[in-house]
Amino acid sequence: MYFKNDIEKIGNTIIYLADKIDDLSKTKLLKILYLLDEFSIKEFGLPFLNLKYEVWQLGPVSQEIFVDLSDDPIILKDYIEINTIENKRYIKPKKVFNDDEFSDNELDLLEKLTQAVKNESAYVLVNFTHKKDSLWYSTASRHNLIEKFQMGVKNSSNVELNFEEILQNEPVKLSIYNHHKKLESSLNGFRIC
Template sequence: MHFKNDIEKIGNTIIFLADRIEDLSKTKLLKILYLLDEFSIKEFGLPFLNLKYEVWQLGPVSQEVFVDLSDDPIVFKDYIEVKSIDNKRYIKSKKEFNDDEFSDNELNLLEKLTEAVKNEPAYVLVNFTHKKDSLWYNTASRHNLLEKFELGIRNSSNVELNFEEILQNDPLKLSIYNHHKKLESSLNGFRVN
C-alpha cells in the first residue's frame, strides 16, 4: 500500500527503464528496482522507491510489484502494459516519463544504473544479487533458505530483507535510514488502499 505519489514514482521509474532497456523482462525489472533501492540506501541512507523485498529463489523481490506484473497490471495500469512473448513477460511503457517525483540525485542514480545494466541479461543481475555476502545471500543463509532454493524445494519466502544490515558501518546513513523508517511508520495510518 502506497501513497499516490509513491505509485507515480514507481510507475515512472518503470517507464524510464522500459523506454531505455530493449526487451525489459519482468525478472530484469524486479532486479533493477531492488538495486535502485539498495544503491540509494548505500549512497544516501534513503530508499529510492521504498519497496519491501523478500528473499526469493531468484533474488530479492518486491511481492507487490511481482503480483502486479504477473497479470494485466492494476496498480501500474496507467503507466505500463505487460506483453507475454514465448512465456516471458516484457514491460512496455504506456505514457511519457514524468520526473516530478524525483530529486536530481535520484535521476542521476537512475540514469547511471540503467546505463550499467541495460545490456546485461536478467541472469547476470540475479547472480549479482546472489553473490556471497550480499544482503540477499546473508539473509537467505541465516534463514536456512539457500539449500532449499538450490534443491528446488522452495522458490519464495516471506522473509523480508533488512536494509539496516548494509549500513552497519555507516552510522550517519543508518541514522538517516532509521529516521526515514520511523517517519514512514508514523504515516502508515494515512496510506491509501
C-alpha cells in the same frame, strides 16, 4: 499500501527503464528495482522506491510488484502494459516519463544504474544479487533458505530483507535510514491506495 505519489514514482521509474532498456523482462525489472533501492540506501541512507523485498530463489523480490507484473497490472495500470512473447513477460510504457517525483540525485542514480545494466541479462543480475557478500545471500543463509532453493523444494519466502544490515558501518546513513523508517511508520495510517 502506497500513497499516490509512491505509485507515480514507481510507475515513472518503470517507464524510464522500459524506455531505455530494450526488451525489459519482468525478472530483469524486478532485479533493477531492488538494485535502485539498495544503491540509494548505500549512497544516501534513503530508499529510492521504498519497496519491501523478500528473499526468493531468484533474488530479492517485491512481492506486490511481482504480483502486479504477473497479470494485467492493477497498481501500475496507468503506467505500463505487459506483452507476453513465448511465455516471457515484457514491460512497455503507456505514457511518457514524468520526473516530478524525483530529486536530481535520484535521476542521476537512475541514469547511472540503467546505463550499467541495460545490456546485462536478467540471469547476470540474479547472479549479482546472489553474491556471497550480498544482503540477499546473508539473509537467505541465516534463514536456511539457500539449500532449499538449490534443491528446488522452495522458490520464495516471506523473509524480508533488512537494509539496516548494509549500513552497519555507516552510522550517519543508518541514522537517516532509521529516521525515514520511523517517519514512514507514523504515516502508515494515512495511506490511501
